Amino acid sequence: MYRKIMVPIDLAHIEVIEPTLETVADLARHYDAEVCYVGVTSTTPSSVARTPEEFTRKLEAFAQKRAAVHGQPVSTHTIASPDPVADLDRDLVKAIDEVGADLVVMPTHLPKHIDVIMPSHGGKVATHTDVSVFLVRPRKG
Amino acid sequence: MADNENANGKPEASEGIPAPEGAANLIDTDYVIGQDNISASPMGIDVDLHGKVFAVSSIVVLFFVIITLALQEQVAPLFSATFSFLTGNMAWFFLLAANIFVLLSVVLIFTPLGKVRIGGMDAKPDFSYAGWFAMLFAAGMGIGLMYFGVSEPMDHFQAALGGISTENGARTDWAPLGAAEGDEAGALALGMAATIFHWGLHPWGIYAVVALSLAIFSFNKGLPLTMRSIFYPILGERVWGWPGHVIDILAVFATLFGLATSLGLGAQQATNGLNDLFGIPDTNVTMVLLIVAITIVAIGSITLGVDKGVQRLSQLNMGLAFLLLAFVIIVGPTLMIATGFFKNLGHYLTYLPALSNPFGREDANFSQGWTAFYWAWWISWSPFVGMFIARVSRGRTVREFLIAVLLVPSLVSVLWMTSFGSSGISQLLAGTFEGEADALFVMLAGLPLTEITSFIAIVLVIVFFITSSDSGSLVIDSITAGGKVDAPKPQRIFWAIIEGAIAIGLLIGGGLAALQAAVISTGLPFTLVLLVGCYAIIKGLMSEPRVR
Numbered sequence: 001m002y003r004k005i006m007v008p009i010d011l012a013h014i015e016v017i018e019p020t021l022e023t024v025a026d027l028a029r030h031y032d033a034e035v036c037y038v039g040v041t042s043t044t045p046s047s048v049a050r051t052p053e054e055f056t057r058k059l060e061a062f063a064q065k066r067a068a069v070h071g072q073p074v075s076t077h078t079i080a081s082p083d084p085v086a087d088l089d090r091d092l093v094k095a096i097d098e099v100g101a102d103l104v105v106m107p108t109h110l111p112k113h114i115d116v117i118m119p120s121h122g123g124k125v126a127t128h129t130d131v132s133v134f135l136v137r138p139r140k141g
Numbered sequence: 142m143a144d145n146e147n148a149n150g151k152p153e154a155s156e157g158i159p160a161p162e163g164a165a166n167l168i169d170t171d172y173v174i175g176q177d178n179i180s181a182s183p184m185g186i187d188v189d190l191h192g193k194v195f196a197v198s199s200i201v202v203l204f205f206v207i208i209t210l211a212l213q214e215q216v217a218p219l220f221s222a223t224f225s226f227l228t229g230n231m232a233w234f235f236l237l238a239a240n241i242f243v244l245l246s247v248v249l250i251f252t253p254l255g256k257v258r259i260g261g262m263d264a265k266p267d268f269s270y271a272g273w274f275a276m277l278f279a280a281g282m283g284i285g286l287m288y289f290g291v292s293e294p295m296d297h298f299q300a301a302l303g304g305i306s307t308e309n310g311a312r313t314d315w316a317p318l319g320a321a322e323g324d325e326a327g328a329l330a331l332g333m334a335a336t337i338f339h340w341g342l343h344p345w346g347i348y349a350v351v352a353l354s355l356a357i358f359s360f361n362k363g364l365p366l367t368m369r370s371i372f373y374p375i376l377g378e379r380v381w382g383w384p385g386h387v388i389d390i391l392a393v394f395a396t397l398f399g400l401a402t403s404l405g406l407g408a409q410q411a412t413n414g415l416n417d418l419f420g421i422p423d424t425n426v427t428m429v430l431l432i433v434a435i436t437i438v439a440i441g442s443i444t445l446g447v448d449k450g451v452q453r454l455s456q457l458n459m460g461l462a463f464l465l466l467a468f469v470i471i472v473g474p475t476l477m478i479a480t481g482f483f484k485n486l487g488h489y490l491t492y493l494p495a496l497s498n499p500f501g502r503e504d505a506n507f508s509q510g511w512t513a514f515y516w517a518w519w520i521s522w523s524p525f526v527g528m529f530i531a532r533v534s535r536g537r538t539v540r541e542f543l544i545a546v547l548l549v550p551s552l553v554s555v556l557w558m559t560s561f562g563s564s565g566i567s568q569l570l571a572g573t574f575e576g577e578a579d580a581l582f583v584m585l586a587g588l589p590l591t592e593i594t595s596f597i598a599i600v601l602v603i604v605f606f607i608t609s610s611d612s613g614s615l616v617i618d619s620i621t622a623g624g625k626v627d628a629p630k631p632q633r634i635f636w637a638i639i640e641g642a643i644a645i646g647l648l649i650g651g652g653l654a655a656l657q658a659a660v661i662s663t664g665l666p667f668t669l670v671l672l673v674g675c676y677a678i679i680k681g682l683m684s685e686p687r688v689r
Contacts (some may be wrong), residue, residue: 002459003606033639041215042625042626042627043260043267043360043535044359044360044365044366044535044624044626045359045360045364045365045366046625046626046627047625047626049338050363050364051261051363053261069201070169074331075583081534082267082268082447082535082626083446083447083448083626084626084627085446085626085627085628085629086443086445086446086447086448086449086630087446087448088451091451127346
């Protein structure tokens, strides 16, 4: 049913997206789908990488590590943005088409009051794309 | 190793993958961007800040605002005395340093170092030429051109025409160089040359040095995008400690107060314009509402980001400014402007050596009161403008960068000053230049369609303030987040609100002008920072691969 799953990840906060990664692994095996890990980085040096090229390498290494876990084919896609915080949603929606994904699995936080002025990325992406979006919330407790 | 842990004690996600080599020459440092940051979620709002820089600069800011408001009568003379001392006794230093910045920038265009590409050999520009240039210009001097475009050429023209007057052997006139008593053509030439001198190569040379050194050390050397990074060649790993904190705190101070005071003074002038045009009462309430409105739009713009927010507003600005310029050229003294452009360019280059001479000046009032003041002013703005220019210039070669940051804006300044200055001066000579308001509005009143053009002028002033406010908030946020440009959005909004709040506080409580003197005083320490920047640029560029 799904051939390519796109997974936006934040290399700086890998520990908080563990539930998402597990979900992706299960889904990928179930549908025998390819997993495309998408990372957004600033063009200026960041805590993860000092250049977009270095970021791509780290993303690549991360994807290979995940491939070893779930055994499905993997690919990566790096988005280098001069202002990643502001452009994230638009960049992700654009990436869905670019990588040709038919399912997006991404982490999101629990709804909170600030969402009124700054909606969650997951919610924003889901309203702007025609592919299916699976939002993974943090585990309770 | 502790360096690989962030403030929460969690190891960084990315261990053991080597940095790329070749295309750009990264500096080998153990510093991880954001390692000294504190991240937390108070009240459900995420923050990610450099603990020391944020804490100390917030306290310094608060301290200064309280002192300026509470002890206004005591501190105002102190601030202005410091400032007169600096421009009076250190004028030679400002003039000399600015000449060095211009020389370095011009020379770099023609050397092989101009072939180095910002962001590494294969980097692609993030913005189109039009968007890039609009942002450079709007951040750099947009607002000043609105205020000084008419008044400054007229001031110099009148002073030069008035000739030299002396008292006890010291000159009391404000004319540049040897003045041009009674000689209309000579006074015009000298007046325009002096104005263009203050708005031409020198200010842009100052910005270019800051922006280029930051861009090289951030995009090519992999250091965080914050002022301290250009000190790496001198201080080495110590820039991550207190020496670096101090440089960054000073940059936050200059940027925040520079913006807040300009915002306050700008609101006063825009209110004058609105009063003149629509009869809107010229009161504190109007000014506060104006600052609130400017802040709200600026917040909207930074929430949308550099690409969709700041870039678009800057382009809107350039479009409006171009319309106003075209109108003045067509409706004003067209022939005088058309021939004036080339003549003034010639006068500028002729008088440039004399005007930029730092030593043994006969025109102390002009060289200290005008030139040194301007240089200190541009330099105190340079951390903010330079950092913003750096951030949007990735992917350009050094040569391309310098032509766009130095030569093109200087030519635009020549055209702008010629058009607005000539119109003002020709009205003055014809005896039709009269009015109480700001010189710009008086000049526009002498041309047809006054209501429309004055309205456009007011809108331009306001939008220029919005673009300054939003790019300034981005810069402060990134400095106080230890060079991170991907810190949570609410922080940017926080800084935009603080800027507006300080402007309102000082506007109502008084002390804007006093604080502006204090801000310009930061020009002196930053001149040293910029001289280090020159060294850093050369050192940084020498170790970079060049585009073939």
